[in-house]
Amino acid sequence: MAKVNLNRVTHAYTGDELVVFLIGMRINRPWRVRQWWPSFSAMPPMLKELTTDPDSGLLGYRMTFGAGGPTVIQYWSSTQKLYAYASDPHAEHRPAWAKFNRLARKAPGTVGIWHETFVVARAESIYVGMPTAGLAKATSTVPVTARSDRAADRLTGRESRTDTA
Template identity: 85%
Template sequence: MAKVNPGRVTHAYDGQELVVFLIGMRINKPWRVRQWWPTFAAMPPMLKELSVDPDSGLLGYRMTFGAGGPTVIQYWNSTDKLYAYASDPDAKHRPAWARFNRLARKAPAVAGVWHETFVVSRAESIYVAMPPSGLAKATSTVPVTARSDRATDRLAGEARRADTAAKPPA
């Protein structure tokens, strides 16, 4: 079990770009396991492939399960790297996507897939009595201080850091 930080922390990230990529699958006909299982089983090897490559651009991820199926929340340091992985013929994504499309043509509407990509200019977070989780696990943590006690303060601090990083030294 992950170690719980008993205090209050927020994420720390000084990268140039932060991309949140949501990808999910909806299992519409759960009794047709042979048609949806390959799609379901394709994600863990992709995440492993990305996680062991420090240059992949993947900062971290979290998998959740809802009523319709799984969702993976991914944090990336670049849209270019995200799209490069998606189109890389030597990576695990391309064959998995081709397999999904073949199965979808043979058994329409058994399972669906979706994704959403967000380029984040500012992000605010707080974690209280939590192990590293979400964006903080994908990046790093810093204690919440008097200057970052409120959500508005943390967002303003993020904006100040972004403005400082964007301005060349005088």
């Protein structure tokens, strides 16, 4: 079981760029397993490939499951590295994308794929009474102090005027 941090912590990141990339799939016809399984099973090898390459640009990720299907929240050090991976003909992504497109043409509407990319100018976070997660896990953690007690102060980097949350 992951260690629960009882203290208030926030993330620390000093990179030039921070990119949040959301990618997911929606299984519209669950009984058509042959159509959606290849897309579903393609993500773990991509994540393994990225996490074992320290120069890939992937800082970290977490996977969630909703009513329509899985979503992977990824944190990247730059859009340039994200796009380089997506277009690399020797990486896991290109053949998986080509296979998805072939299967989607055979059974339109069976499975959907989506992604959203956000370049983040500033980010604020707080974690209390839980294991290190999300952006803090992808980057690093630092204790919340009097200077970073309020969310507005963490977001702007200003020193807090009060000691209240």
